[in-house]
Amino acid sequence: MIRASLTAICLALLLLSCACWAKPNGPKNKKPKQVVPAIECDVRAGKINLPEFIVKCPAHCKETKQQVYGTGVFASISSICNAAIHSGVITNSGGKVIVRKMAGQNIYKGSNSNGVRSLSLPKWRESFVVSVGKPKKGVIYPSTLDYAPSRPTYVKTSQKEAKAAVTTALPATTAPEPTTTAAPEPTTTTTTTPAPTTTTTTIIATTTPPPTTTKARAAVHKVRDAGSSHPYFASVAAASSSLRRPEAGSTIRRQPASPVGSVADASTFSTVHSDVSYPAPDSGYAWSEADTHEIPARDHRPDISEYERWYYNFGPYPPRATDSDGNRKVPLETTHTRVEPVDAWKPEANIYESGFNMREQDSIPRAPEPASQGDPNCMVDLAFLMDGSWSIGKRRFKIQKDFLAEVAQVIKVGVAGPMMGIIQYGDDPVTEMSLKSYSSSRDVKTAIDKIVQKGGLSNVGKALSYINKQYFSDANGNRGGAPNVAVVLVDGWPTDKVEEASRLARESGINIFFVTIEGPDDNEKQNVVEANFVDKAVCRTNGFFSLPVSSWFALRKAVQPLVKRVCDTDRLVCSKTCLNANDIAFVIDGSSSVGTGNFRTVLQFVANVTREFEISDTDTRVGAVQYTYEQRLEFAFGQHNNKADLLNAIKRINYWSGGTSTGAAITYTAEQLFSKSKPNKRKIMIVITDGRSYDDVIAPALAVHRQGVIAYSIGIAWAAQDELEYIATDPDKEHSFFVDEFDSLYKFVPKIIHNICQEFNSQPRN
Numbered sequence: 074m075i076r077a078s079l080t081a082i083c084l085a086l087l088l089l090s091c092a093c094w095a096k097p098n099g100p101k102n103k104k105p106k107q108v109v110p111a112i113e114c115d116v117r118a119g120k121i122n123l124p125e126f127i128v129k130c131p132a133h134c135k136e137t138k139q140q141v142y143g144t145g146v147f148a149s150i151s152s153i154c155n156a157a158i159h160s161g162v163i164t165n166s167g168g169k170v171i172v173r174k175m176a177g178q179n180i181y182k183g184s185n186s187n188g189v190r191s192l193s194l195p196k197w198r199e200s201f202v203v204s205v206g207k208p209k210k211g212v213i214y215p216s217t218l219d220y221a222p223s224r225p226t227y228v229k230t231s232q233k234e235a236k237a238a239v240t241t242a243l244p245a246t247t248a249p250e251p252t253t254t255a256a257p258e259p260t261t262t263t264t265t266t267p268a269p270t271t272t273t274t275t276i277i278a279t280t281t282p283p284p285t286t287t288k289a290r291a292a293v294h295k296v297r298d299a300g301s302s303h304p305y306f307a308s309v310a311a312a313s314s315s316l317r318r319p320e321a322g323s324t325i326r327r328q329p330a331s332p333v334g335s336v337a338d339a340s341t342f343s344t345v346h347s348d349v350s351y352p353a354p355d356s357g358y359a360w361s362e363a364d365t366h367e368i369p370a371r372d373h374r375p376d377i378s379e380y381e382r383w384y385y386n387f388g389p390y391p392p393r394a395t396d397s398d399g400n401r402k403v404p405l406e407t408t409h410t411r412v413e414p415v416d417a418w419k420p421e422a423n424i425y426e427s428g429f430n431m432r433e434q435d436s437i438p439r440a441p442e443p444a445s446q447g448d449p450n451c452m453v454d455l456a457f458l459m460d461g462s463w464s465i466g467k468r469r470f471k472i473q474k475d476f477l478a479e480v481a482q483v484i485k486v487g488v489a490g491p492m493m494g495i496i497q498y499g500d501d502p503v504t505e506m507s508l509k510s511y512s513s514s515r516d517v518k519t520a521i522d523k524i525v526q527k528g529g530l531s532n533v534g535k536a537l538s539y540i541n542k543q544y545f546s547d548a549n550g551n552r553g554g555a556p557n558v559a560v561v562l563v564d565g566w567p568t569d570k571v572e573e574a575s576r577l578a579r580e581s582g583i584n585i586f587f588v589t590i591e592g593p594d595d596n597e598k599q600n601v602v603e604a605n606f607v608d609k610a611v612c613r614t615n616g617f618f619s620l621p622v623s624s625w626f627a628l629r630k631a632v633q634p635l636v637k638r639v640c641d642t643d644r645l646v647c648s649k650t651c652l653n654a655n656d657i658a659f660v661i662d663g664s665s666s667v668g669t670g671n672f673r674t675v676l677q678f679v680a681n682v683t684r685e686f687e688i689s690d691t692d693t694r695v696g697a698v699q700y701t702y703e704q705r706l707e708f709a710f711g712q713h714n715n716k717a718d719l720l721n722a723i724k725r726i727n728y729w730s731g732g733t734s735t736g737a738a739i740t741y742t743a744e745q746l747f748s749k750s751k752p753n754k755r756k757i758m759i760v761i762t763d764g765r766s767y768d769d770v771i772a773p774a775l776a777v778h779r780q781g782v783i784a785y786s787i788g789i790a791w792a793a794q795d796e797l798e799y800i801a802t803d804p805d806k807e808h809s810f811f812v813d814e815f816d817s818l819y820k821f822v823p824k825i826i827h828n829i830c831q832e833f834n835s836q837p838r839n
Contacts, residue, residue, distance in 0.1 A: 108216035118201040119149030125173045127214040130154035132167040141191040143181030148197035157203045159189040169206020185690040193554035445513035447487020451640035458561045461497040461527040465564045481517040498536035499529025509550025533567035537574040556648035560586045570603045575610035584647040590622045612647035651830035653692035656754040658746045662762040663699040663729035671815040672728040678818040688716040696746045700738035701731025735766035739773040756782040765793040774800045
């Protein structure tokens, strides 16, 4: 009997141990599969509220010509897919792209890469980079994208639903005593992010308020769900459902208000959004509102999309700073026909009687609106010279201001479009607003209303000198990549001469327009200081750059024609200068007679000439061919789109050694370089040789001359003078040079630059 019992016990223990060891960890978890959300070609990185994510781009995005700003690092207003094509991450056939947000840059350089032209931008608040869409091992990106809304969200509910959804904690006049509330149990969730998986816990934090005599107000607590993308955008639904309206007769705890101008509020608010590196979400938050009326500083939000989302969800009010105990402050969202923040409630108002429909107080400042993007098809730096002389009178000065305000409205001012500034001239010019003063049409119109007439004479020539020497500068917001345009408004005629000041301004690349109102008639022309002053001043005399207006009351009709002209960037020819409008091909003799040391001297000469030009894909481009009996393309136009890269490429050219076939080299240069030249570029060829060619140079030289190529020839030592003259464009003495030794080449650098610019500036202006 005892033996049977022992046997049974042993058998039971054996079965129990087998059950414990069988599948100790349960079924093996399957590796999660990455789901890649698809996007359209026009989706911009700033519209997605994620610090890092993966997307799939469709095919043929290049044809959509969605805009891209920057090179390598892009502004967040850029198209994700076209930025990926520009960087070479994907082709025009589409593909997967990983996007990582980063801090904004002070400048974004435009370039042309992989068939996508990116634009320059002076500054933006957020950037991003793209990489090949192959996540690292163990990293799973979000399978859905969190988009910022493109317009305000309005919520329509009945009064009963509003009362059921909105709950608050009200001030009480009794001493604080413990209040029993049902707090939800802590929950644990696992959040999948590009970083290693973390576990976060959502809790409700409570604090004991210190006694205070400051006016108190209603307070609200909101709790963020675990895994929310950002503290500002917590689960509003969870917040409103977790709060309950107190029962009648129950004790209500008063939430104390922070003193106005407290040190804690002032210091913490300035750092709310200073970190743009997108840290992983915290484990949970509890926020409370206190009544303060300090004017908040402008906070530097990490990106436009988050700001837009906050703006549309909570109305035009800045987010509150963190209070002294570290709790976040956010506005209260109410389910009302319009979303109203808590700050709009009036002090001491009974919220149950008011129906939560209190309007904002005048003392509550509105948050600054996001910078306007403007019209990207009219990216110009536009300066108006307004007439402030006494002859114009107050009434016509007001008409002039109304005209400028309407132009600002029609032209759609913005950081990615036209930027507008104003100079008022009389005896002397005065800057009323620089190009970077305002970035929206509304702000420009407001500033125009405040302009006061200065009086004096109509010294237009002095004003044109001012904009040339001082106004179009980096300090005043000149963007470099945008054409400079000056529109001169003149009542009657100038009281000084404009020809010389205008010529210097045009040669600096400023496109000058004249709007003359009530110009001189035949009897008044004898009083004009300078005859035909408009034709002497404008960029071209073909009528495109001059706009005569018969009377001040007809000035408004000139708004649309003027805007159309200044936005026609293809016809703003004065933006093209002798230093930024060329395709220059260097044809370099690499024959055995040159030698290694002298060849390095030739390359130094090429680099010295190149340094004088503005180098980019939209400015001057440089290519190089080295030749002996054969020819070699060292680099093509647009292959190196900034000066540093181009100078390094010149330095890296290796000496070839061989015979001298200059004629074949000229033909090769025409086929490989000038056939790909841009229509709006001047084609310039600089041939450098030290001996007579083994082949004919006359026919190839005449062929390139007929193609519009301006040819310079530079001969050294044993070069044939007759061949140099055949190669050079007429007149020979301005385009053909000879030196006895290589070390004297440097002397001709300023001469060549001077000739190139002199030819450019002497072109007809009709």
